[in-house]
Amino acid sequence: MTATTESKLRDTIAELGKSLFERGMTAGSSGNISARLADGWLLTPTNSCLGRLDPARIAKLAPDGQHLSGDPPSKELFLHGAMYEERASAKAIVHLHSTHSVAVSCLPEVDPADVLPPLTAYYVMKIGRLPLIPYYRPGDQKLGDAIRGFAAKNRAVLLANHGPVVAGESLEDAAYAMEELEETAKLYLPVHGRNPRCLTEAQIAELRDVFPA
Numbered sequence: 001m002t003a004t005t006e007s008k009l010r011d012t013i014a015e016l017g018k019s020l021f022e023r024g025m026t027a028g029s030s031g032n033i034s035a036r037l038a039d040g041w042l043l044t045p046t047n048s049c050l051g052r053l054d055p056a057r058i059a060k061l062a063p064d065g066q067h068l069s070g071d072p073p074s075k076e077l078f079l080h081g082a083m084y085e086e087r088a089s090a091k092a093i094v095h096l097h098s099t100h101s102v103a104v105s106c107l108p109e110v111d112p113a114d115v116l117p118p119l120t121a122y123y124v125m126k127i128g129r130l131p132l133i134p135y136y137r138p139g140d141q142k143l144g145d146a147i148r149g150f151a152a153k154n155r156a157v158l159l160a161n162h163g164p165v166v167a168g169e170s171l172e173d174a175a176y177a178m179e180e181l182e183e184t185a186k187l188y189l190p191v192h193g194r195n196p197r198c199l200t201e202a203q204i205a206e207l208r209d210v211f212p213a
């Protein structure tokens with residue numbers, strides 16, 4: 001990967017971080033964004049605010065997660081490492097503590113195999129299926145192990161009482177999918193328990209046929 005490409009990825013991480021932060025999708029110093037490089041990956045620093053990232057200080061890591069340069073990486077680096085190891089197609093990952101997704105992750109009645117119902121076509125196209133990962137304290141390596149079991153088959157997972165982790169084929173792709181997930185969680189909260197009409201199996205099959213992942 002050329003230095004120019006890496007520098008562009010650094011700028012895009014800072015731009016998307018600012019946009020997500022300014023729209024209230026993550027608060028304080030929570031949330032982290034990463035991008036895969038030919039020789040490792042970039043990850044936002046620990047205790048950094050996504051609204052005010054300095055592209056030059058974003059951490060650079062070796063493929064095994066070892067810190068190479070920049071500020072110390074987020075403590076949640078193993079979430080990203082586990083996703084990259086399991087998903088060859090993942091070029092970027094966004095993890096946020098976005099309010100509505102976290103709210104859904106705390107509901108006792110959700111199906112842990114697939115948390116959100118197929119309410120809209122865009123949710124089905126951008127996320128598809130969303131498994132719930134059991135709660136572990138932030139920084140616990142067991143969380144990375146728990147994600148490993150789901151990452152190969154799912155671009156997104158929801159960490160119980162914590163927040164979503166979404167992979168994409170580019171930084172924009174991961175951020176847009178994250179936004180779709182958060183919007184669907186926002187939509188789900190007022191309709192759940194009210195027997196909403198969801199997309200049917202046939203409608204979902206048609207979407208998968210016309211818009212293959």
Ligand SMILES: [Zn+2]
Pocket residue numbers: 031076095096097138162163
């Ligand atoms: Zn987190």
